[in-house]
Amino acid sequence: MTIDITAKIGSIKLRTPVIAASGVWPYSPEFWSGERLEGLGALCTKAISLAPRRGNRGIRLWETPSGVLNSIGLQNVGAKKFVEDYSALVKNCPVPVIANIVMESEADTQETLRVLEDVEGLAAAELNISCPNVDGDGMSWGLSCDSTAKATAAARKAWRAPLWVKMTPQAADPAAVARAAEAEGADAIVCANTWLGMAIDMCSGRPAFGRAVAGLSGPAVFPLALRVVWQVAGAVGIPVVGCGGVTTASDCAGMMLAGASAVEVGSAFFGDIGAGRAICGGLPEFIGRYGKERLTEIVGLARIER
Amino acid sequence: MTIDITAKIGSIKLRTPVIAASGVWPYSPEFWSGERLEGLGALCTKAISLAPRRGNRGIRLWETPSGVLNSIGLQNVGAKKFVEDYSALVKNCPVPVIANIVMESEADTQETLRVLEDVEGLAAAELNISCPNVDGDGMSWGLSCDSTAKATAAARKAWRAPLWVKMTPQAADPAAVARAAEAEGADAIVCANTWLGMAIDMCSGRPAFGRAVAGLSGPAVFPLALRVVWQVAGAVGIPVVGCGGVTTASDCAGMMLAGASAVEVGSAFFGDIGAGRAICGGLPEFIGRYGKERLTEIVGLARIER
Amino acid sequence: MAECGCAPHAVDDYILPVTENIKLADRIFWMTFAAPELARRAKAGNGVMVYASQGSDPMLGRPFAVADAESGKISICYMIIGRGTELLSKVQPGASLRVRGLIGAAYPDSAKELLLAAGGVGVGAVMLKKKERAKSASLYVGMPGRGCEALADKILSIHPDAKIYTDDGSFGEGNSMFNVLPRPLGEGRQLWCCGPPGFLDAMRLYYERTPRQLYYIIDKRMACGFGGCMGCVVETANGPKRVCVDGAMFRADEVDLHDD
Amino acid sequence: MAECGCAPHAVDDYILPVTENIKLADRIFWMTFAAPELARRAKAGNGVMVYASQGSDPMLGRPFAVADAESGKISICYMIIGRGTELLSKVQPGASLRVRGLIGAAYPDSAKELLLAAGGVGVGAVMLKKKERAKSASLYVGMPGRGCEALADKILSIHPDAKIYTDDGSFGEGNSMFNVLPRPLGEGRQLWCCGPPGFLDAMRLYYERTPRQLYYIIDKRMACGFGGCMGCVVETANGPKRVCVDGAMFRADEVDLHDD
Numbered sequence A, B: 001m002t003i004d005i006t007a008k009i010g011s012i013k014l015r016t017p018v019i020a021a022s023g024v025w026p027y028s029p030e031f032w033s034g035e036r037l038e039g040l041g042a043l044c045t046k047a048i049s050l051a052p053r054r055g056n057r058g059i060r061l062w063e064t065p066s067g068v069l070n071s072i073g074l075q076n077v078g079a080k081k082f083v084e085d086y087s088a089l090v091k092n093c094p095v096p097v098i099a100n101i102v103m104e105s106e107a108d109t110q111e112t113l114r115v116l117e118d119v120e121g122l123a124a125a126e127l128n129i130s131c132p133n134v135d136g137d138g139m140s141w142g143l144s145c146d147s148t149a150k151a152t153a154a155a156r157k158a159w160r161a162p163l164w165v166k167m168t169p170q171a172a173d174p175a176a177v178a179r180a181a182e183a184e185g186a187d188a189i190v191c192a193n194t195w196l197g198m199a200i201d202m203c204s205g206r207p208a209f210g211r212a213v214a215g216l217s218g219p220a221v222f223p224l225a226l227r228v229v230w231q232v233a234g235a236v237g238i239p240v241v242g243c244g245g246v247t248t249a250s251d252c253a254g255m256m257l258a259g260a261s262a263v264e265v266g267s268a269f270f271g272d273i274g275a276g277r278a279i280c281g282g283l284p285e286f287i288g289r290y291g292k293e294r295l296t297e298i299v300g301l302a303r304i305e306r
Numbered sequence C, D: 001m002a003e004c005g006c007a008p009h010a011v012d013d014y015i016l017p018v019t020e021n022i023k024l025a026d027r028i029f030w031m032t033f034a035a036p037e038l039a040r041r042a043k044a045g046n047g048v049m050v051y052a053s054q055g056s057d058p059m060l061g062r063p064f065a066v067a068d069a070e071s072g073k074i075s076i077c078y079m080i081i082g083r084g085t086e087l088l089s090k091v092q093p094g095a096s097l098r099v100r101g102l103i104g105a106a107y108p109d110s111a112k113e114l115l116l117a118a119g120g121v122g123v124g125a126v127m128l129k130k131k132e133r134a135k136s137a138s139l140y141v142g143m144p145g146r147g148c149e150a151l152a153d154k155i156l157s158i159h160p161d162a163k164i165y166t167d168d169g170s171f172g173e174g175n176s177m178f179n180v181l182p183r184p185l186g187e188g189r190q191l192w193c194c195g196p197p198g199f200l201d202a203m204r205l206y207y208e209r210t211p212r213q214l215y216y217i218i219d220k221r222m223a224c225g226f227g228g229c230m231g232c233v234v235e236t237a238n239g240p241k242r243v244c245v246d247g248a249m250f251r252a253d254e255v256d257l258h259d260d
């Protein structure tokens, strides 16, 4: 019996449920074709803002037990240069590409989306209302239902293709925030971005990061992200994408049992450049274990009393 | 130069800043005297409720990367039997003992506190408005400022000795919740209890825990708890006790640099029964590194631009 | 942590050199530690928690019964179940591991005669008792068969009168101990058993009439091993009990095995 | 992950047997891996990330320069700094470690003559260049002195004409390379240096007049090592650059060393 591991996020079909999360995949041709993409169903771009951003100064990474704090600060070349420099990469990419969009002001975000409108191969926009590493925009949009609704509505007006909203786990009530995004036309919810953490540099006795706080990712946050997926998948009708600490086939299958239609994988690539392939290799066993033949049949299965 | 590692939480003096967190220290005489207490400044009891509680059925522990999920469910013998069985232990304990009190209804909680009033050696009550493993009471009290204020006020009325409030990191605005507790007369804030997580048992394909969610502790949560300490210590005037993942002297000193007056240590004992001694052994080096001679002088030092 | 360990405590932490880590059957290993103090203190019923990493992933100790304690060494017999035991199986002799012990209460033993029955690696939990009792205890061990020769040899090298049963009948005294275990047990006799859930269930059925003479040695996930975390609690007729300090042995008619 | 590694990629993941892990001085070690493919591919400028645990604590690879590549083996020269390197120092030959490589761009090299100057373990970052250049590069290495004899011997065994300087003057050519490094450097010559921040600062001062001929080989915390995470970025006159794929060598007048 062959087991089908293709996934579906609304109208988007993926050859596997493993999506490279925003901020870990380089824009180098070697990574956008061939063997490097084995096991991956889609790629998220690094965050894209209207104007270029240099990102944060000073220390940007800090390792923690089973995790890593980052404070990159949305370094990117800006929407126009993205189109110039990377349109060809996106167009030729054998898997769908998702544009991760910084939620700035409503007007700027709409402008970014319009700039990207004609890039061939962009399957969806992922609205990043959840970056903890910048002031003013980013995460502050995703903390409340009201601002999430506003952000989603603004993006929706400027973007016809599928719109995903990437939540922050710092939202007080993740289910309510997800419903707010759904109500304003989001096509999928990504749960979630990084967890607000902090480190102190014990040499200087001062916060390691210039902004003091930073975003935690990696295996450490998996049980927390799984809980958010569980809460959100029970609250919305649109697909949910699990994200946070997914490292193994078991993690991926676990997220899907909890209700996710696919997963995004970030930090796992820090330990295994072939994490996508490794995860997919292990999926059939889990699907078979529950008597199913298709990955899509295990979505939400843990929610059903058996 | 000898370095002084005594700590102070309001009027309570501790020989070291390391407090055994609630729920990990057994009520056995061997652990309440002598060598087992080396390095410890105080002990928190397991949660105490008015009536006995049997705790949760089924799986109660689940290991995660650098962490452990627990769903014990406040198993305890109840306040009256606590007094009967353990008063002698508490009285003879060479370090101060903190009674961890389940926040139930206001009347029940006040009754619990009254039952404990005359136990000799109880230095403080720690109001647990943050247990994620029971329905109705526990964590639900600690999520909002209003209910935190109500809970604190009720306990304050029934308890003359120092009152600590143990926060949940699930509170949307930890600083505001801490201020609400302070306003109602809390003498210290403990940041924080466990983080709401979840696990799926991949054999059954169902949630591992009967209540689906459970509380995450251990090194995995350290960067998150440190951030909460940082936020809360900047918001209140009363002492803050750091709690979450503290395992090494560096963790302990880091929490204190961020503004904590002491730390509670739980899961670290799972890996090292002498964690208290190990942590204290490493503290002098950190204190000396910042040119200080007393542990109390490094409290909040990371908050000061130098 | 004590390098040598001189504290008189029931439970303490040690860093112990691994002197042997050999494969006895598919996924089954025998690991020996140089541990003079633990070897002296270990009684039947005791176990140790072995930490499979230097860091915190995985962070909890894995509990195992002390299968043998002899000349300053203790041994465990373990099966690869998941990540922790997988890592343990790769440890080279010469390396040192963190070990917590002793956990578990020495078995309360009032029987005139003992039958010790084990399924697979469950044998580790009854071997020390066999040693303490010598002739007044008999040891029955079931295992799959082909591929388990080294496991059987190891058991027989320590307990030459152990009776081995193999599912495939490839060696030993037959293919099931259930054909030979005396029933009824009779006055003054007890049967203690340790093994996978199916094995314990089979015992319960087999001795349905005399559950007061049947004892289970059971497994529960553990975090502390010293009675503090309440993670390893089982429901019993005498209230909730902690496997790590009140167990790991419980009378069949008093414990709820299917609490999970 | 490739056991042997046959992919033609710049960066790939390997599981490599450790063939040697010897102490050369206080806190300084030399570790060699059997790595036929990496040994063939490694150029001066390349490094590897070595993972110090099987699990995720610690989870990130530790970056080190490839100090030597010879007969199917690669070596790193590393110093114990924190937890990761502490764990590495305890690895026994025979064990296998996860390794990511190759990171770092091969050094762009247009100089007629090269001076390679290293402080302590920084020597690892320039030794392969010395090998590639042989006589047209000279290697200067500073180290504390007493206790570092084995380190000096290791360097001299590979590069017999290396010049060693010791702070305590206990052996080598003197107690500071700054007394002998030619200044000004002169047309067609470059000096590449690698070492602790104080060492690079001293070089900057020493060659204040000719910063265009001075190159730093620098360290930055890394997560991915393949140019994706933007964690290792340094500010340069040509915009932000990633140490892991655009570096690790930067011209002194173009890079901001004190970005942190």
Ligand SMILES: Cc1cc2nc3c(=O)[nH]c(=O)nc-3n(C[C@H](O)[C@H](O)[C@H](O)COP(=O)(O)OP(=O)(O)OC[C@H]3O[C@@H](n4cnc5c(N)ncnc54)[C@H](O)[C@@H]3O)c2cc1C
Pocket (backbone or CB within 6 Å): B062, B063, C047, C060, C061, C062, C063, C064, C065, C066, C076, C077, C078, C079, C080, C081, C082, C083, C084, C085, C086, C104, C121, C122, C124, C125, C218, C219, C220, C221, C222, C243, C248
């Ligand atoms: C008192 C006691 C004595 C034991 N004696 C032996 C023995 O002598 N030989 C032997 O092979 N095994 C024994 N076990 C079971 C052994 O501890 C588990 O097989 C082992 O912990 C599995 O670890 P893992 O990392 O490979 O599995 P994983 O599934 O990866 O472990 C994940 C977590 O679950 C826990 N866990 C999983 N299965 C069990 C289980 N059955 N019991 C307790 N915890 C579990 C682990 O401790 C760990 O925290 C004993 C268990 C207990 C409680």
Ligand SMILES: Cc1cc2nc3c(=O)[nH]c(=O)nc-3n(C[C@H](O)[C@H](O)[C@H](O)COP(=O)(O)OP(=O)(O)OC[C@H]3O[C@@H](n4cnc5c(N)ncnc54)[C@H](O)[C@@H]3O)c2cc1C
Pocket (backbone or CB within 6 Å): A062, A063, D047, D060, D061, D062, D063, D064, D065, D066, D076, D077, D078, D079, D080, D081, D082, D083, D084, D085, D086, D104, D121, D122, D124, D125, D218, D219, D220, D221, D222, D243, D248
């Ligand atoms: C391109 C490059 C080449 C290097 N080559 C060598 C070499 O040949 N020999 C050698 O001894 N060292 C070298 N280093 C430095 C070496 O990587 C660090 O000393 C090592 O990572 C420290 O790890 P730790 O776990 O012991 O320290 P910890 O302080 O416990 O590490 C904590 C975290 O900080 C990072 N970190 C700490 N210090 C540094 C640093 N100086 N540079 C980068 N990351 C750091 C670690 O990667 C880790 O994520 C190099 C670094 C880079 C970036």
Ligand SMILES: Cc1cc2nc3c(=O)[nH]c(=O)nc-3n(C[C@H](O)[C@H](O)[C@H](O)COP(=O)(O)O)c2cc1C
Pocket (backbone or CB within 6 Å): A021, A022, A023, A024, A046, A047, A070, A072, A074, A100, A128, A131, A166, A192, A193, A194, A216, A217, A218, A219, A221, A243, A244, A245, A246, A264, A265, A266, A267, A268, D229, D230, D231
């Ligand atoms: C170095 C780094 C950079 C990131 N950059 C972005 C980003 O630009 N936009 C975004 O939405 N998320 C970003 N993230 C968050 C990841 O996409 C992902 O949501 C998070 O890391 C949790 O998943 P993980 O645990 O699998 O890494 C970044 C994460 C890391 C570690």
Ligand SMILES: Cc1cc2nc3c(=O)[nH]c(=O)nc-3n(C[C@H](O)[C@H](O)[C@H](O)COP(=O)(O)O)c2cc1C
Pocket (backbone or CB within 6 Å): B021, B022, B023, B024, B046, B047, B068, B070, B072, B074, B100, B128, B131, B166, B192, B193, B194, B216, B217, B218, B219, B221, B243, B244, B245, B246, B264, B265, B266, B267, B268, C229, C230, C231
């Ligand atoms: C097994 C277990 C039981 C716990 N029981 C309680 C409890 O009864 N009351 C309470 O306030 N906190 C309880 N906690 C939370 C701890 O006191 C502590 O706040 C938390 O574990 C975080 O600290 P740590 O990471 O050092 O363990 C428990 C934690 C664990 C792991």
Ligand code: FES
Pocket (backbone or CB within 6 Å): C221, C222, C223, C224, C225, C226, C227, C228, C229, C230, C231, C232, C233, C242, C243, C244, C245
């Ligand atoms: S394992 Fe903690 S009480 Fe038994």
Ligand code: FES
Pocket (backbone or CB within 6 Å): D221, D222, D223, D224, D225, D226, D227, D228, D229, D230, D231, D232, D233, D242, D243, D244, D245
């Ligand atoms: S380490 Fe990730 S970009 Fe260099």
